[in-house]
Amino acid sequence: MAPELIVCLLVKREAGGELLRGVIVETEAYCQSEPACHGHRRRTPSNETLFGEPGRFYVYVSYGIHHCVKVVTGRSAWASRELLRPVALPGESERTAVGPAGIAILFFESSTRTRSSFRLAANSTGEGEAAWVHR
Numbered sequence: 001m002a003p004e005l006i007v008c009l010l011v012k013r014e015a016g017g018e019l020l021r022g023v024i025v026e027t028e029a030y031c032q033s034e035p036a037c038h039g040h041r042r043r044t045p046s047n048e049t050l051f052g053e054p055g056r057f058y059v060y061v062s063y064g065i066h067h068c069v070k071v072v073t074g075r076s077a078w079a080s081r082e083l084l085r086p087v088a089l090p091g092e093s094e095r096t097a098v099g100p101a102g103i104a105i106l107f108f109e110s111s112t113r114t115r116s117s118f119r120l121a122a123n124s125t126g127e128g129e130a131a132w133v134h135r
Helices: 100-107
Strands: 009-013 019-024 027-031 057-062 066-072 080-084 131-134
Touching (some): 019 100, 057 100
Antiparallel strands (some): 009 131, 027 080
16 A cells, blocks of 8 residues: 555645645555554554554654654554655655654644544545545
């Protein structure tokens, strides 16, 4: 799934209706069998989203410092996700990219750990969604 997210748009509908867009330029894939996966040791209330239905954002605090955003992929009951790394912002310098913590701030602006607002469709308009992925 990670390669399929590259060059997709991460989109957020702002309060005034305008859209914030970022091009996904890098991801990191993890699954439950890897020690670096949050679901490797066991299922807990804080990582429950990872074991749920694919197509959700998993927003979490990394090392107690900043938030990161992952997209839940794979199958239900198996922790599998893609960490969103840099996102390029159209109209900005090509050297300007927003890293994992910046993605959480710009696109989710909340300390909520889970979101169920993921879309991955060629014709996604994001109706009723706070943020979504658009191919």
